[in-house]
Amino acid sequence: MGLTLNSPEYPPMSFLRAFRRPGFMSMLGLALCSSSALAANPAAEGAAIAQHGAGSAVPACMSCHGVKGEGNAAAGFPRLAGLPAGYIAAQLHSFAQGTRPNSLMSPLAKALNDGQITALADYYSHLPLPVAAYGPMPAPAMAATGQRLAERGDWNAGIASCFRCHGPGGVGVAPDFPPIIGQPASYIDAQIKAWKTGARRNDPQGLMHTIALRMSDADTQAVAAWLAAQKPSAPKAR
Amino acid sequence: MTHPLASRFPSRAALALCLGLLAVGLETAFAADATLPPKSEINPAAGTGATFHPPPESEIPKNEFGKMIKLGRDIMLDTPQYAGKYVGNTLSCVNCHTDAGRMAGSAPLWAAYVNYPAYRSKNKKVNTFEERIQGCFRFSQNGKAPPLGSKTLVALQSYSYWLAKGLPTDEKVAGRGYPDLAAPALPPNYARGKAVYEARCAVCHTASGAGRYVDGKTVFPPLWGDKSFNWGAGMGSYKNAAKFIYANMPYGQSYSLTPQQAWDVAYFMDAHERPQDPRWKGSVAATRAAFHDSKFSLYGETINGKVLGDIGPPKNH
Numbered sequence: 344m345g346l347t348l349n350s351p352e353y354p355p356m357s358f359l360r361a362f363r364r365p366g367f368m369s370m371l372g373l374a375l376c377s378s379s380a381l382a383a384n385p386a387a388e389g390a391a392i393a394q395h396g397a398g399s400a401v402p403a404c405m406s407c408h409g410v411k412g413e414g415n416a417a418a419g420f421p422r423l424a425g426l427p428a429g430y431i432a433a434q435l436h437s438f439a440q441g442t443r444p445n446s447l448m449s450p451l452a453k454a455l456n457d458g459q460i461t462a463l464a465d466y467y468s469h470l471p472l473p474v475a476a477y478g479p480m481p482a483p484a485m486a487a488t489g490q491r492l493a494e495r496g497d498w499n500a501g502i503a504s505c506f507r508c509h510g511p512g513g514v515g516v517a518p519d520f521p522p523i524i525g526q527p528a529s530y531i532d533a534q535i536k537a538w539k540t541g542a543r544r545n546d547p548q549g550l551m552h553t554i555a556l557r558m559s560d561a562d563t564q565a566v567a568a569w570l571a572a573q574k575p576s577a578p579k580a581r
Numbered sequence: 582m583t584h585p586l587a588s589r590f591p592s593r594a595a596l597a598l599c600l601g602l603l604a605v606g607l608e609t610a611f612a613a614d615a616t617l618p619p620k621s622e623i624n625p626a627a628g629t630g631a632t633f634h635p636p637p638e639s640e641i642p643k644n645e646f647g648k649m650i651k652l653g654r655d656i657m658l659d660t661p662q663y664a665g666k667y668v669g670n671t672l673s674c675v676n677c678h679t680d681a682g683r684m685a686g687s688a689p690l691w692a693a694y695v696n697y698p699a700y701r702s703k704n705k706k707v708n709t710f711e712e713r714i715q716g717c718f719r720f721s722q723n724g725k726a727p728p729l730g731s732k733t734l735v736a737l738q739s740y741s742y743w744l745a746k747g748l749p750t751d752e753k754v755a756g757r758g759y760p761d762l763a764a765p766a767l768p769p770n771y772a773r774g775k776a777v778y779e780a781r782c783a784v785c786h787t788a789s790g791a792g793r794y795v796d797g798k799t800v801f802p803p804l805w806g807d808k809s810f811n812w813g814a815g816m817g818s819y820k821n822a823a824k825f826i827y828a829n830m831p832y833g834q835s836y837s838l839t840p841q842q843a844w845d846v847a848y849f850m851d852a853h854e855r856p857q858d859p860r861w862k863g864s865v866a867a868t869r870a871a872f873h874d875s876k877f878s879l880y881g882e883t884i885n886g887k888v889l890g891d892i893g894p895p896k897n898h
Contacts, residue, residue: 495680495681496680498624498679498680498683498684499624499634500623501622501623501624501833501835503832503833507800507832508785508800508801508832510795510796510798510800511795511796511798511800514795514796515795516793516795516800516801519784541617544617547784548618548619548780548781548784548831548834549617549618549619549834550618550784550831550832550833550834552617552618553618553621553833553834554833557623578795578796579796
């Protein structure tokens with residue numbers, strides 16, 4: 344599987360801090376990108392881009408998505424670790440094509456070629472899931488609403504249960520239906536709102552846009568908070 | 582052979598130009614609309630005139646009767662888990678009875694409850710409500726009929742009775758079953774159905790109709806093949822299937838297909854093999870004559886070179 348966070352050759356944190364010095368990243372990026380060994384080893388290529396970026400247009404993914412691909416709950420940056428490779432790749436393509444426009448991710452995704460996208464998707468899909476929940480359990484009334492929407496939906500309002508498509512416990516159904524647990528509440532909230540407005544429109548057959556249009560802000564906040572409070576877990580069989 | 586539209590055009594060139602523009606226009610329109618969701622109603626109840634709402638689950642009594650109601654509800658939501666010994670496939674009642682049998686336009690249990698006992702032409706006798714549910718296990722769940730008075734049937738009956746609180750018996754109730762659907766303009770067709778399936782159904786049910794599972798749980802149910810409903814099930818009638826699909830599918834996008842699309846894709850689904858009818862009469866011809874002598878059943882018909890149902894006697898399970 345190549346260089347991973349758990350390999351003995353992985354550099355310690357003090358070495359990583361060097362990457363924040365100006366110019367260091369570009370130098371390192373250039374040095375690494377010119378290595379033909381990377382192109383021959385996609386697993387290593389994915390790790391390299393995640394940890395060091397690629398050229399001047401692509402910073403290290405981990406600078407926002409975390410050293411272990413765990414995301415950043417405070418900033419609302421999503422976890423990538425353990426997401427299905429097909430889903431990650433589809434998102435990078437969507438960022439580049441404009442069906443999921445994002446001021447941070449779109450220019451960066453456009454700078455990646457197909458091989459790099461595949462390599463990154465493969466790398467992140469194999470990282471272990473974080474174990475801790477992504478947010479506190481909300482107050483009982485909000486938690487009850489969130490849990491009900493996730494498990495049963497609200498059919499009077501035309502809201503299908505999230506787990507009906509995203510799998511038991513929200514662990515996802517690869518590749519088209521991503522896990523919805525193990526993500527920051529602010530991220531889930533933002534995505535539902537993005538589908539609602541149509542800003543994000545890479546959902547197959549408009550299925551999420553349809554649901555999001557029927558969700559109130561209170562529904563969205565409740566389900567996002569409850570989902571973030573669940574411990575991330577993976578499907579037992581991949 | 583002249584094109585069907587030829588009579589409207591003064592010249593072949595004009596016809597060709599218009600068809601070309603139409604094709605481009607449609608393609609552009611479709612490409613643009615591919616980013617917009619199809620228009621749909623919020624749920625299957627739309628247009629049924631249904632006014633009845635079952636009580637909220639918070640009102641299930643906190644006593645022994647309430648426990649039985651909850652068991653009935655749980656059986657609806659996860660039938661292999663809660664009634665496994667009577668189930669022979671990977672479906673749950675909720676796959677065709679949306680929202681655990683609460684939803685108008687999705688064969689709600691409250692509407693069924695107040696219409697039994699009733700004569701059914703399916704088995705040519707007056708059925709009690711329990712007997713009606715036995716049929717669900719025998720056919721739709723490809724399993725065994727739970728014995729009358731068994732905990733499984735008492736639970737489902739308790740749940741249905743509780744859902745139907747206040748509903749008068751033996752009266753037409755709006756929202757019952759699946760809404761009627763007008764006959765299609767064109768006879769349903771495998772090729773058109775397949776195109777609808779690939780565009781609107783396969784993302785969940787997969788191209789092979791096998792559905793999807795996670796950790797041994799059915800997420801999207803199989804629509805044909807050995808883990809789906811058997812030939813005795815009501816969903817095997819493509820008229821019934823078209824009515825279900827039009828009001829309920831794709832999931833969350835009720836009434837987003839045209840009626841023709843619903844008929845075509847129902848035909849396509851029911852034009853595949855599935856487990857044998859448990860009422861097997863020794864041959865496909867005899868079984869068809871006894872139970873499937875309808876234009877809406879493809880049992881015994883030859884589709885893509887194979888006779889549907891010609892798979893031998895039912896397997897024991």
